[in-house]
Amino acid sequence: MQTLSEMRLKLVKSSEVGEENETSEESSKALLTVDEYYQHAEQYAHEIRKTHDVNEIIRILDAVLSETRDLHQSDEMSNSRHKISDTEQKIESLKHELALIRELVHTDQMTGLFNRRGLDEHFIREAARADRSKNPLCVILIDLDNFKEINEIYGYPFGDNVLISLARTIKNALRPTDVVARYGGEEFIILLPDTEINDAVRIIQRLQRMLASNPVLNKDNQPVSITISGGVTLRQTDEHQHTVIKRVDEALFRAKNTGLSQIEVAL
Structure with missing residues (x-):
């Protein structure tokens, strides 16, 4: 199974070539297909199930959110942009809720200081x-x-x-x-x-x-x-x-x- 870092490397490797004359055709090849997106989503879900670290979960959600936004540029998903936007909002909402949980876990409720x-x-x-x-x-x-x-x-x-x-x-x-x-x-x-x-x-x-x-x-x-x-x-x-x-x-x-x-x- 690919690690998260390996999956992200695959997504960005074409942009790291650093050539200013890179063609739009070459750029489009780096975009996710729907099948790749769902495959990665399953792997991210597996990583989330394996950890109890809120910080790690938020990092994984950041990766999911980035790939979800990548779909905006995919011709394959041109007719489903409203669904993508809805997914983005749900991921952002989950990130916010997890951030609040992280704050509660690390904060003394009486004084507001760290615990x-x-x-x-x-x-x-x-x-x-x-x-x-x-x-x-x-x-x-x-x-x-x-x-x-x-x-x-x-x-x-x-x-x-x-x-x-x-x-x-x-x-x-x-x-x-x-x-x-x-x-x-x-x-x-x-x-x-x-x-x-x-x-x-x-x-x-x-x-x-x-x-x-x-x-x-x-x-x-x-x-x-x-x-x-x-x-x-x-x-x-x-x-x-x-x-x-x-x-x-x-x-x-x-x-x-x-x-x-x-x-x-x-x-």
Whole structure:
């Protein structure tokens, strides 16, 4: 069975010759016939059934959509263009639905931040980029101080509001290129590309100041002070995500044992 890349290569090989004087007759030979289209569609369907990766499914649908559009140029399908357009719309709609599913799978529904799955995907990407560019990648792990007591005193709905408020504060304090995820419970991880340890520490300090100046109001409209502690580490070249997070978690543990609103660095 042909692979997807082999099928696409077959479709575009004539356009890659690069000859400006290529005749329209030669171009038309590269167009799909109806039989070829349905044969490829069956193979694409087989590939979709084999994977549970939404990103891969969307890539396959892109290939299907491209071939569907190719049929617009086929004389064989000149009388069925409305059917082709309908097929295109259905594929685009399916792609949109899958993109929404992918977002839900990678997003924490309460805070709107990435969840662990989303973090994993971005960590792989940022780590690879850092290794290629030889630039630093800092990792911060933040924990809300006394969150259990906050829930017990003010109730879980208020605790949820605190998490949402913290997530918003973190997003406002970061660059568009930074990545923040809810790691679990009241813990948040931040990936800081092209950032050294000292700058990462200053980011936590800025977050602490922002929280101090913007307390969360309880149901009686009274301000409740919120503090955070954090651990910071610098990822080493080719270092796996597991070891990086283990090290920054140990730094956070030391910070929590020191007191409220503390920061520890793991080198």
